[in-house]
Amino acid sequence: MFTWSPKYSVGFEEVDFQHQKFLKIADKVIECIGTGTDVSTVKTKTVELLEYAKWHFETEHFYMSQCPNHIFEDHKAQHEEIISKIEVFIQDIEKFDSDFGSELMIIVKKWFLSHILVTDKKLYNCISDEKFGHIIIKDKNL
Ligand SMILES: [Fe+2]
Numbered sequence: 347m348f349t350w351s352p353k354y355s356v357g358f359e360e361v362d363f364q365h366q367k368f369l370k371i372a373d374k375v376i377e378c379i380g381t382g383t384d385v386s387t388v389k390t391k392t393v394e395l396l397e398y399a400k401w402h403f404e405t406e407h408f409y410m411s412q413c414p415n416h417i418f419e420d421h422k423a424q425h426e427e428i429i430s431k432i433e434v435f436i437q438d439i440e441k442f443d444s445d446f447g448s449e450l451m452i453i454v455k456k457w458f459l460s461h462i463l464v465t466d467k468k469l470y471n472c473i474s475d476e477k478f479g480h481i482i483i484k485d486k487n488l
């Protein structure tokens with residue numbers, strides 16, 4: 347289980363919500379793997395995770411475009427790397443044994459969570475809540 351902790355908060359409700367949702371979907375995938383669910387179901391759930399990651403990164407790209415700062419190429423490159431890690435995981439899903447949940451744990455912990463702690467926090471430090479405080483939490487339809 348991925349446990350949300352206040353240390354992951356970027357201080358921006360819409361984005362914290364999306365980060366938590368990503369972890370919930372990742373949890374579902376890990377749970378399916380742990381209970382021996384068939385590979386095609388695991389694959390479907392992982393594609394859902396991939397689509398959610400893309401949606402979330404689009405949200406961040408929108409905020410980046412509002413921020414008068416040009417340090418975001420590296421941030422976007424990290425998003426592409428996370429997307430590509432999940433895509434490779436999906437491609438290789440048939441090759442893994444029942445322990446391939448640990449592979450996804452690495453992607454989520456080493457890539458997604460550490461990205462929040464360093465890179466996402468930098469982005470949201472640059473955007474004040476006063477500027478976007480009116481935004482209602484929106485979410486991708488799943
Ligand atoms: Fe990000």
Ligand SMILES: [Fe+2]
Pocket residue numbers: 365402406462466
């Ligand atoms: Fe993020």
